[in-house]
Amino acid sequence: MFQVHFEETEEAKELLSFLTKTMSSSLFIEGIEILHNDRTISIRYPNEVHQECLQLLRNSLKGFIIAFKKEKWFEKLLEQQYYYNEAEERHQILEILHSILEGEREDIELLPYIDENEMLERILQEFLSEQPSFYFESFETFRLKPYFEHLMNYLDAAIDEYKMEQEYQAFVHMLRDFLKGRESKYKKIFLVDQDGFQFFIEGGIPLKRSELAKIIDRKLVTNHPIYVDSVTIAPLISIAPEEVYVFTDNMDQGMVVTLKNIFEEKLTVFPLESYPFQEQVKY
Known part of the structure; x- marks a missing residue:
């Protein structure tokens, strides 16, 4: 037993x-x-x-x-x-x-x-x-x-x-x-995922890195204990667009997921090839 x-x-x-x-x-x-x-x-x-x-x-x-x-x-x-x-x-x-x-x-x-x-x-x-x-x-x-x-x-x-x-x-x-109540510097921003995220405004006009660096609100990168990416997130938050369009072939990557979580319904993701101003994209 x-x-x-x-x-x-x-x-x-x-x-x-x-x-x-x-x-x-x-x-x-x-x-x-x-x-x-x-x-x-x-x-x-x-x-x-x-x-x-x-x-x-x-x-x-x-x-x-x-x-x-x-x-x-x-x-x-x-x-x-x-x-x-x-x-x-x-x-x-x-x-x-x-x-x-x-x-x-x-x-x-x-x-x-x-x-x-x-x-x-x-x-x-x-x-x-x-x-x-x-x-x-x-x-x-x-x-x-x-x-x-x-x-x-x-x-x-x-x-x-x-x-x-x-x-x-x-x-x-x-x-x-940080986004709440901020005035939009550009109503629409287009992010193209090619060798990092390239910024464009309406009409396919690129925003150069030097321009983005000037746009960044310094409080965003100096007054917060959590590191904020200064290449993509900081300039995008500082611009505070009403609409964000992301073009990428890797929709599940961490940066895209984070941007979705931050901008929520303001952000839309499309395939990379669907960006209409391909001639302006640096490859």
Whole structure:
């Protein structure tokens, strides 16, 4: 017989749920009996299906740890060790964390690869062969330590990414505030993405770099703690156009995304080839 003891009734119920799902989806074992009280799960089985029952318990514990326990552990760590007391902040960090673990954040530096399923399978194989009856909290503290240490790399990366996103949002809001109430030096600006962004006004007339440098409001680049790009963003903000037209073949690049966030509905993006005054563009 296998027995797993918990300190919290909620966790015992969660493991029971994973055991039930595992049995119904992949592993039907004849003669098995699952018993539970508030905080203990017991699995009785005939001796001849010992290995099958062992695999059932391993699979269920892996699901329980990855889908339930890991989330609670991250939540607790964020609140008690990193002092993120707001639930919304923790939620945003966990969203980033999951996207990192699922490989959706290619821009983040390479992290040590972790195959959670394989690592937990190895830990559980060794542990359950020695301990058919155990307290989950002790197992978590002593045997899952390597697993959680690996996950810490991902949590740290998620926190760093969250901080950068917060700084970026503050940067965008600062530039939007700077734009408010400014008089437009030109109603329409055309940005052509060719060897950097080239500035044009109506009629395809180019604005030279020397002209743009004179237009820049010095308060924008000297009075703010966040660095403002002096080649594209600073002159464009200083001009404060009512309409911005961007021509590019790379619509997802960081500069275009940032300009969209700053100018919002004032900005429209077109393919590079659609700019009507190609003869004025420097290639």
